[in-house]
Amino acid sequence: MRVWPMAAVAAGFLLWGCAGAERPLTLKEYYGFCWTRQIDSGCWDDNLCADYRDYLGQEHAGKADCIAGCNELQRQKLSADAVRNCGGSIRNATDWCEIYCRRFYDAGPPVARP
Numbered sequence: 001m002r003v004w005p006m007a008a009v010a011a012g013f014l015l016w017g018c019a020g021a022e023r024p025l026t027l028k029e030y031y032g033f034c035w036t037r038q039i040d041s042g043c044w045d046d047n048l049c050a051d052y053r054d055y056l057g058q059e060h061a062g063k064a065d066c067i068a069g070c071n072e073l074q075r076q077k078l079s080a081d082a083v084r085n086c087g088g089s090i091r092n093a094t095d096w097c098e099i100y101c102r103r104f105y106d107a108g109p110p111v112a113r114p
Contacts, residue, residue, distance in 0.1 A: 024103040024110045025096075027053050034093045043086035048077065052093045056100050063105035070097035 025033075034049035055073055060066040074094040081090060104110075 026110045037092040038089040043089040066101035
């Protein structure tokens with residue numbers, strides 16, 4: 001039957017297409033993922049995503065240090081913003097912060113696009 005070879009080819013293309021998904025994020029992309037969730041949740045802390053973006057723009061000793069800083073920023077934000085119902089947005093910002101750190105240190109800094 002020819003179904004199996006076609007399925008194998010299709011699976012190969014799917015896997016090949018996903019291989020580029022682990023490229024590093026730019027700070028602009030990070031901010032876009034963070035801000036979209038923030039405005040959808042009704043959390044109007046103007047500095048939330050900008051604070052994380054500014055943190056990510058700093059130098060870090062390595063991936064573990066970068067991720068630890070994301071979690072520390074989350075702790076600070078949850079303490080300060082708990083009454084504004086921003087918990088979901090803060091957790092989202094931290095999740096994307098960690099993704100940024102992992103991709104940056106696993107794949108290298110983003111390459112400037114022409």
